[in-house]
Amino acid sequence: MSHSRFEALCARLTLPVVQAPMFLISGPDMVIAAANAGILGSFPTQNARTSEQLKDWLDTIQQGCAGKPWAANVIVHPTFERRDADLELLLEYQPDLIVTALGSPKHIIERAHAAGSLVFADVISPVFARKAVDAGVDGLVLICSGAGGHTGPLSPFAFVDAVREFWDGPLILGGGIATGRGIRSARALGADLAYLGTRFLASRESMAADGYKQMVIDSSVDDIICSDAITGVAANWLRASLQAAGLDPNNMPKKAEMNVSASVDAKRWKDIWAAGQSVGPVHSLQSIQDIVDELTLQLAE
Numbered sequence: 001m002s003h004s005r006f007e008a009l010c011a012r013l014t015l016p017v018v019q020a021p022m023f024l025i026s027g028p029d030m031v032i033a034a035a036n037a038g039i040l041g042s043f044p045t046q047n048a049r050t051s052e053q054l055k056d057w058l059d060t061i062q063q064g065c066a067g068k069p070w071a072a073n074v075i076v077h078p079t080f081e082r083r084d085a086d087l088e089l090l091l092e093y094q095p096d097l098i099v100t101a102l103g104s105p106k107h108i109i110e111r112a113h114a115a116g117s118l119v120f121a122d123v124i125s126p127v128f129a130r131k132a133v134d135a136g137v138d139g140l141v142l143i144c145s146g147a148g149g150h151t152g153p154l155s156p157f158a159f160v161d162a163v164r165e166f167w168d169g170p171l172i173l174g175g176g177i178a179t180g181r182g183i184r185s186a187r188a189l190g191a192d193l194a195y196l197g198t199r200f201l202a203s204r205e206s207m208a209a210d211g212y213k214q215m216v217i218d219s220s221v222d223d224i225i226c227s228d229a230i231t232g233v234a235a236n237w238l239r240a241s242l243q244a245a246g247l248d249p250n251n252m253p254k255k256a257e258m259n260v261s262a263s264v265d266a267k268r269w270k271d272i273w274a275a276g277q278s279v280g281p282v283h284s285l286q287s288i289q290d291i292v293d294e295l296t297l298q299l300a301e
């Protein structure tokens with residue numbers, strides 16, 4: 001699939017921003033609000049509890065977006081039991097973009113292209129980026145240090161430079177971006193779009209519990225703890241939620257065994273709240289439209 005298809009997708013956005021997919025947080029309300037505000041909304045298909053619920057969500061999204069672009073995030077790891085069923089269903093709705101997580105995107109690319117969807121892989125290192133390029137993705141989502149949830153270890157400067165050694169195609173950049181300044185910087189690095197998750201956690205359309213949203217509003221960059229103890233891979237968490245779960249943020253236990261079972265994962269993420277280093281600029285509960293308006297003003301400054 002050619003780069004011009006992605007360019008055409010970007011041209012349909014009023015701001016070069018993706019509302020990044022967030023486990024247990026982003027669903028139809030967020031995706032639709034994002035689309036109507038002029039950015040690219042996305043959600044992980046596993047947020048729908050069953051394939052039946054996913055179908056309802058996809059109907060709602062298709063209707064609510066009314067032709068505006070939207071994206072979905074799919075787990076491609078073979079141990080995710082709903083992987084094939086969710087993908088088949090998703091492709092019937094022809095998302096503009098599919099972002100793959102946790103594994104090789106190889107097996108979905110041909111089918112996604114046949115359905116008219118672009119496939120980008122979410123990667124945290126040049127090694128994974130190269131594997132995704134070799135598999136034939138249309139673009140890469142580079143997750144840099146400071147990202148909410150599972151994070152990358154690399155500075156965006158070093159990461160983009162390393163990837164540009166072998167990939168001159170579309171790039172989306174995520175991790176620590178929450179303001180117009182950050183979006184402008186991502187663009188200056190050559191990214192087509194900025195990938196913002198944490199900035200949307202405390203939005204009206206977010207499925208986060210009220211206490212979670214308030215904790216995001218009350219937290220600063222100093223309250224973000226990076227640990228692999230919860231899920232087995234490095235992720236950023238809110239200090240106060242670790243404390244509430246009986247953990248000592250300054251003395252986190254050793255790495256947990258990675259387990260992509262949906263039910264185990266849901267319990268971890270429901271009880272312990274993820275957020276990235278970009279929490280600082282989140283000062284109040286806002287609608288997605290208000291956040292996009294604020295980012296637009298900042299970007300014009």
Ligand SMILES: Cc1cc2nc3c(=O)[nH]c(=O)nc-3n(C[C@H](O)[C@H](O)[C@H](O)COP(=O)(O)O)c2cc1C
Pocket residue numbers: 020021022023024025044073100101122143146147148149150174175176177195196197198199201274275276277278
């Ligand atoms: C609460 C939360 C849940 C997340 N869940 C997912 C997920 O299910 N799939 C995924 O690919 N990324 C997930 N992410 C990562 C985001 O998609 C994105 O990479 C990240 O939020 C970007 O960094 P930022 O939070 O600094 O904006 C999650 C992030 C957060 C904060």
